Amino acid sequence: MKSLSIKDIAVKANVSITTVSFIINGKAKEKSISEAVIEKVEKIIEESGYKPNQIARSLRTGNSNIIGLIIEDISNSFFSRIARLIEDKAYKRGYKIIYSSTENSVDKAKELINMFKSRKVDAYIISPIKGIEEDVKMLLEDGNPVIFFDRNLTDINTSYVGADHFNASYQSIQHFINQGKKNIALVTTDINVEQIIERYDGYKKALEDHGIKYDEKLVLKIHFNQEESETIAQIKELFDNKKIDAVLFATNYLAISGLKVLKKINKTIGDDFAVIAYDDHEAFELHTPGISAIQQPLEEIAENVIKLILKQLSTKAKPENQEIIIPAKLIIRD
């Protein structure tokens, strides 16, 4: 069964295609279509279950009502929760989301941008990685709304929404120091993105400000794409060989690996060993003892992202770029 087209409706109603189109798009009044015709056509549409072909629409109008979302990995709970919030809010405004994961590969990210471009998405929400600067610049030159979130690329001039990673990290370390910790380790990743660097900077600055010497050996940089077993081995080595009384994990999955290590070597978290994780996780609340964590304001990030995007989509003129930095919250658990 072929699906109905606007023409079928026009024939049934014995009016022109144009008239039907005006009615569908709510321009009937303004185009002076009579009340009688409007009713007749609407009835036929209703009864037949006709739905306009969005593809044809997109081709003609040049916009798709689709927003492209490019993230690192949809199976990471940080991203999937943000995605869900964004989807929700976008949906209410008639936009759909089409998403893809980059897996931190520059090539895949570039490919995705191209794919979205050829699909004429109306806007791009990107958690960017280094290496895609040129592609993003082209998008912006072509007048596409682009918003970065979670991570920023400093040499690109577009709006950004993210948490205040530097301060969150700084405060965590300060918290450790206030507890009297002296040998504070950082387990982070080797991916070269701003938000990770900021966490590192916050760590370092907090140590310096409190007169603790920064010791490179207490910083473990885990290679991004490696097997978890290897990560666990590396963290274990750190814990085994260094005198450490506190650790900040720069991502939640690293913290989870770290907790597995602790479980394995039977080290308990308590007065002589403290842990904070960046990005909260259900496992941390349930853990005994509870694991302190830095909670990113997911809802606020999603809210601001979608607000900026919708504003850009509704006004033709590109508004001023904004950098929205939202404080993250340190949740202390016993």
Add this chain to the structure above:
Amino acid sequence: MKSLSIKDIAVKANVSITTVSFIINGKAKEKSISEAVIEKVEKIIEESGYKPNQIARSLRTGNSNIIGLIIEDISNSFFSRIARLIEDKAYKRGYKIIYSSTENSVDKAKELINMFKSRKVDAYIISPIKGIEEDVKMLLEDGNPVIFFDRNLTDINTSYVGADHFNASYQSIQHFINQGKKNIALVTTDINVEQIIERYDGYKKALEDHGIKYDEKLVLKIHFNQEESETIAQIKELFDNKKIDAVLFATNYLAISGLKVLKKINKTIGDDFAVIAYDDHEAFELHTPGISAIQQPLEEIAENVIKLILKQLSTKAKPENQEIIIPAKLIIRD
């Protein structure tokens, strides 16, 4: 800057649009375009960075290379992990995924189906809910490939991939009974979907088969969309007021709520109180003691879903419907 069209390329190369189209689509040989022309055109395409407009393509060909994925909630790790696996495999075959969450609302699910329909997605992957039967039937009548996963709707005739919920549930209860448990509770949800019913049936049958009387009061059905605080209160009431030595949680988020209750009331899991969760979760591995869980074979589910879809997409004729039921694995943790 307007983006390039096939016409621009044709003009630059001084050939017809048709010729360019043939070359783009790899039909040059078969349509006897000379090697020289092919090279010339390819070079121009390469240099100019031209990418065909997928919307125009879709309009003309009637397919979009997009697969619609309709799930309950992308922020649930079961779905987000499946989504990621499906995305991955689809991407390798040139398909993109467009997803949306139904939040278990029939209206939203129907709306999503319509939306996908008007976007002419090539195939539908759906974790269905009761109430959308008619809409799915229409999709099938129109010749759209539709695959259900995780949950089935028995009166709809289409392929399905899912775990063997009945047996997994049965085995869990059997495990409890072998441990000598007598008062085994089930915490489940009130959503009326097959996979949840099967888990319930497995619970009941296992009890009966082992001569334990089924006691309705030990089954707690949690309302789907309620606040977690309420869920926690209800579980707490169950634990407080009933003599229970083992609990099967029918979903991982219920198990998490349940664990929160245990933590709150200071009840420890051990010889006199056992827990199994349906669907594994990182928190369960980390928990002390580890929480036993039923692990659904995510990878295999995704694999089979995409295999069935791609098969349907490559052959015009609709292949035989298949029901692929994959055993789930009970992971015993101490």
Add this chain to the structure above:
DNA sequence: TTGAATTAGTAAAACGTTTTACTTTATTTC
């Protein structure tokens, strides 16, 4: 050497909309 087959390519229709510019009829204005 002719007509069939092959090679190399193209013109134009079609996909389903939106939108511009237009027509026709009725009404108002003076």
Add this chain to the structure above:
DNA sequence: GAAATAAAGTAAAACGTTTTACTAATTCAA
């Protein structure tokens, strides 16, 4: 009662592709 305006609607172009059916020139076979 003629000119201007309003009301009600429509024809046709355009969006950017793919694809069918065609042409023109060359080669081949007998």
